[in-house]
Amino acid sequence: MKYFKLPDLGEGLQEAEIVEWHVKLGGSIKTDELMVSVETAKAIVEVPSPQDGVIHTLFGSEGDIIHVGEPLVEFAGEEQEDTGTVVGKVETHHGSGISDDDFIIGSSSGRTHASKRCTPAVRALAKRMNIELNTIQSSGEHGLITAEDVEHAAQLNDEKGALIKLRGVRRSMARNMTRAHEEVAQVTIFDDVDVHDWVENNDPTMRIVRAIGVASKAEPLLNAWYDGKTMTLRPLKSVDLGIAVDTPDGLFVPVLRDIGNRSMENLREGLDRLRVDVKARTIPPSELINPSITLSNFGTTVGKYANPVVVPPTVCILGSGAIREVVAAVDGHAKVRRIMPISLSFDHRPVTGGEAARFLSAFQEDLKLPQ
Secondary structure, three states, X not given: OOEEEXXXXXXXXXXXXXXXXXXXXXXXXXXXXXXXXXXXXXXEEEEEOOOOEEEEEEXXXXXXXXXXXXXXXXXXXXXXXXXXOOOOOOOOOOOOOXXXXXXXXXXXXXXXXXXXXXXXXXXXXXXXXXXXXXXXXXXXXXXXXXXXXXXXXXXXXXXXXXXXXXXXXXXXXXHXXXXXHHHOOEEEEEEEEEOOOOOOOOOHHHHHHHHHHHXXXXXXXXXXXXXXXXXXXXXXXXXXXXXXXXXXXXXXXXXXXXXXXOOHHHHHHHHHHHHHHHHXXXXXXXXXXXXXXXXXXXXXXXXXXXXXXXOOOEOEEEEXXXXXXEEEEEOOEEEEEEEEEEEEEEEOOOOOHHHHHHHHHHHXXXXXXOO
């Protein structure tokens, strides 16, 4: 083949960011040798060469976003076999007097275009002023980016600060939050749990995990997926808990599988391994998909209550705040007790308030137990 396109990365991933090229123009490469590292919304993936060959063209540079099915590499000295993607051409706009190919960002170097159009002179100006053309709102005829557009963007950067383009995990998070806001009819219930009677050395996170498993058995409709288009609810047999993990790269949600049928020791080992893999960016994409329910354990850092966001197709997310000492009434007397604040958000389209309340009640009752 002549063109090698970005392959299907699995898990429904449709795009990736080029992190590092391991080949150079004119260089030779052997089959299965590492060709490029790309970052998806879930992990860093190393892409090997599908054949022996000499690199003729690299379609994109580090930091560029490329979609599944778009060319990554062109090999030299072969007949073209793959014509699925045409690079450097767009629909013709008549009357400009200039070839559209002149306007495609990256067309001169063979990169996949990014749907922004400008002249070579404007492209050179943007490069000189360190401005990403994909961030500019065009004002010229036929949607062309003008020199004034580039200069205005540079002025904004100087006066207000440079733009930061969301990539990888943060890009995925932004999309998921937008989808959740558009689709979910979210309601949040807030309450407290008295955990004063816990025995020493209780593991708060594992107690929360166990309680979610108990609550999911008591009210199975909250351990489910909902399809708003078909208005169908799928109660799930296994409780697969997504646990939000904050990292400098963004928010990851690794999934702790089948929490209702595992010991707390086994769950702790599994969660520790997931967190290590997340921070090392070595976690397989398969361990970041298809949670049935989600936990945001923000209380390990700070905070009492929250309004955690339900991300479709799941129908609920539980947030746990920081355990604190408060003065509470116990048998008619004021006593100092250790209290855990909790927040349960649920999608009110498929879930009733009564179902959410019963889930939360079962969760609280398990957490109150000494061990």
